Each structure stands twice: as C-alpha cells, then as structure tokens.
Amino acid sequence: MERFLWYPLEDLPFIVIVLVLAFTVHEFAHAYSAYKFGDHTAYNAGRVTLDPRVHLDVLGTILILIAGFGWAKPVPVNPNRFKRPRLMGVIVSAVGPLSNLALAVLGIFAVYVLNETALLDAGSIGVRKALVHFSIT
Numbered sequence: 001m002e003r004f005l006w007y008p009l010e011d012l013p014f015i016v017i018v019l020v021l022a023f024t025v026h027e028f029a030h031a032y033s034a035y036k037f038g039d040h041t042a043y044n045a046g047r048v049t050l051d052p053r054v055h056l057d058v059l060g061t062i063l064i065l066i067a068g069f070g071w072a073k074p075v076p077v078n079p080n081r082f083k084r085p086r087l088m089g090v091i092v093s094a095v096g097p098l099s100n101l102a103l104a105v106l107g108i109f110a111v112y113v114l115n116e117t118a119l120l121d122a123g124s125i126g127v128r129k130a131l132v133h134f135s136i137t
Contacts, residue, residue, distance in 0.1 A: 014130045020052045022100055023072040027055040029099035030075040030092055037088040039081040047075050
C-alpha cells in the first residue's frame with residue numbers, strides 16, 4: 001500500500017508549524033521590503049504583517065502537505081512605484097528566499113546550541129522532532 005503523504009504522519013504537526021512559519025516570514029519579507037522601497041500596494045492590502053491567515057493559500061498549503069509542493073498567496077508589488085524599479089524589484093524578489101535561508105540557519109544554530117548544552121537530550125521527542133524539522137525543512 002502506497003503512502004498518501006510524502007512524510008511520516010506523526011511528523012505532520014511539526015511540518016505544519018514549520019511551513020506556516022516559513023510561508024508567513026517569506027511573504028512578509030517581500031511585502032515589508034516593497035513597502036520600505038516605496039510601494040504601498042502590499043501595505044494597503046494588509047500584507048505587511050506576520051499574521052499567517054493573511055499569507056496562506058488554502059490550496060497551496062494542502063498541496064504542500066500532500067504532494068510536497070505548494071505556495072502561499074503572492075504579495076502584490078507595483079515596481080513602478082520604486083525609485084529604481086529594476087534594482088528594487090530584484091531585491092524584493094530575493095528577500096523571500098533569503099528569509100527562508102535565515103530561518104534554516106537559525107534552526108540549525110538552535111539545534112547546535114541545544115545539542116552542545118545537552119538541553120536537546122533533556123527535551124521530549126516532540127521538541128527534538130520540531131527542532132530537526134525547523135532546521136531541515
């Protein structure tokens with residue numbers, strides 16, 4: 001019998017938490033940088049927030065859990081409002097993936113520190129799984 005999901009079912013809560021956090025921070029980074037560069041489109045749409053309900057796309061979230069790929073709601077950006085549209089457009093596009101990289105580095109650093117201080121061994125299996133998912137997802 002084939003597995004329906006691409007990961008063990010007991011890992012689902014940890015994966016959902018990590019994905020919600022990653023999608024939210026990713027889209028917030030796009031919206032915030034566009035706002036700082038002079039485009040208020042995302043701000044006016046209420047997207048310069050860390051509230052996951054604003055950024056998550058229901059179908060994209062379900063598909064990432066089932067199929068291993070998905071998406072969040074794209075942030076509306078009008079590059080014509082930037083002083084240097086081409087450069088600022090590239091930067092706004094790049095900060096989303098860079099925020100994911102920063103979260104991964106933060107997760108790896110947390111696992112390293114907790115492992116070196118033996119706090120990771122003192123935590124429950126759930127805490128360890130959550131930290132490992134945070135650092136590799």
